[in-house]
Amino acid sequence: MSFEITILGSSSALPTSKRFPSAHVVNIHERFFLVDCGEGTQIQLRKFKISFAKINHIFITHLHGDHFFGLFGVISSFSLLGRKNDLHIYSPGNLQNKIYSVINKREISFNIFFHRLEHEGNKIIYQSKSIEVSAFPLSHRIETYGFLFKEKQKERNIIKEAINKYNLSIKDILSIKKGNDFITEKGEIIPNHKLSKKPYKSRGFAYCSDTKFKEDIIPYVSEIDVLYHEATFAKDLKDIAEITGHSTSEDAAKIAKKANVKKLIVGHFSTRYKNTDIILQEAKAIFTNTQLANDGDKIIIPLKR
């Protein structure tokens, strides 16, 4: 039951030779979700050995080039590889128009469904039996959304030995998994905790980039396992962060602290930082469990009861 985030690009608008523009893959139960798709995403996918074929959903935060210029190459390569599966792309703005101005729609071997984000608050935009993805507005220079990936609340796990012992039917099992006790034919009440175990906790990942410090998002990312929050600048450039609609190291850490998340990843670094240690130090001073994003990093969220 995988839940892993791979950083494909950790730079801000200008890439460097070590940091590609924004792109990430979230692998939940072997479903692969692409989050932002900066230039060179397809090159990074190959480099970090992520199968193109497993990606059916792409989430674009906003239409600044460093977050979507890789789509042209990804879509073209999917098509060259003969893809047939539908592709769903979620973004604000008119992304469809940009894509089809560059790539001839008739030459694409599969269907693309563009889902335009245009809402307030936190709204579910995709769900499967076990996964839920929602989007919420961020505060940047143009319309921008953050994304929240969550496992749905799991049911309790049945204790296998109990099935034979009490001769449980499918109906009984479904009831027990919901937390109910079981009553035998003789009228004996077997308490649920003897029949089932606590389920694994639902895991979650939140992605917030690009954005100014925005306290409104705290309820959405509260208690989350991993929060990725941009930290384009160190704290001394707070003014530039404000003007450009970005966050500092301290902004990201304050959100993490107030939301009581378990781990903070900071990324989207300005190219002025040849060494990003200052950003890490400043964030850690406020929120200890902070990690810098580097291209190729994999963050695993383990299963816990």
Next chain:
Amino acid sequence: MSFEITILGSSSALPTSKRFPSAHVVNIHERFFLVDCGEGTQIQLRKFKISFAKINHIFITHLHGDHFFGLFGVISSFSLLGRKNDLHIYSPGNLQNKIYSVINKREISFNIFFHRLEHEGNKIIYQSKSIEVSAFPLSHRIETYGFLFKEKQKERNIIKEAINKYNLSIKDILSIKKGNDFITEKGEIIPNHKLSKKPYKSRGFAYCSDTKFKEDIIPYVSEIDVLYHEATFAKDLKDIAEITGHSTSEDAAKIAKKANVKKLIVGHFSTRYKNTDIILQEAKAIFTNTQLANDGDKIIIPLKR
């Protein structure tokens, strides 16, 4: 007096973790010309330490994505870096429309001049005092042009000692550089070879990608110092090359041999070749001085008299 070609991308349509899509920089006398601009070109420019600011002319062979998807990032980054210099882009088709559908023209900090290629034969499309660039049609699935970069014919070099010895005026010098003899006040004829040396030979580079085997181009690339000719496939895939409008190792080598070029570079390899030695071997069997293109390779054309 530099004349260097740097390979930024040597893959065909699909990039690999080692080979980016088509892109090259030609440095002639410290003027930098970009030839094709596949996805990730700006990343490669940084990696190979080529100054963005020196690029004022970009030549795009054709509008397949692997030859121009990098333009979005290059133009955006130029703008983010505050570029003011004009940029000239040469290509067939309506490239301007594609660029401005994706990037807001008003947000670009400099002027772009799009030069649409639409001609037969070999036509000069750019020239400076010392350099000439021409374009000629290739034979691919869509309208495609090859490019020829040449130093203009140089004048003879004056022998410095002769200037004082014969008290030469500027007018005399200009005449001698053109190959004329000099007549002293006393009427003595000084033959030109005592006053000037043979000039350096004009150097040239030809770029032919993507294209089928096309003998028509031979006169244009005849005797050139370096010919880059695509060799997407080994010879056993001649049929696929024909259908897709590409060349094999043998096709490229035959053009090099018939045109009597000095050096052949083959590139634009299909991703099916994890090892491209077969392509090199097959080409060398026909044209010995063949070299494989690899990302980061620099080919220097030395000055010769």
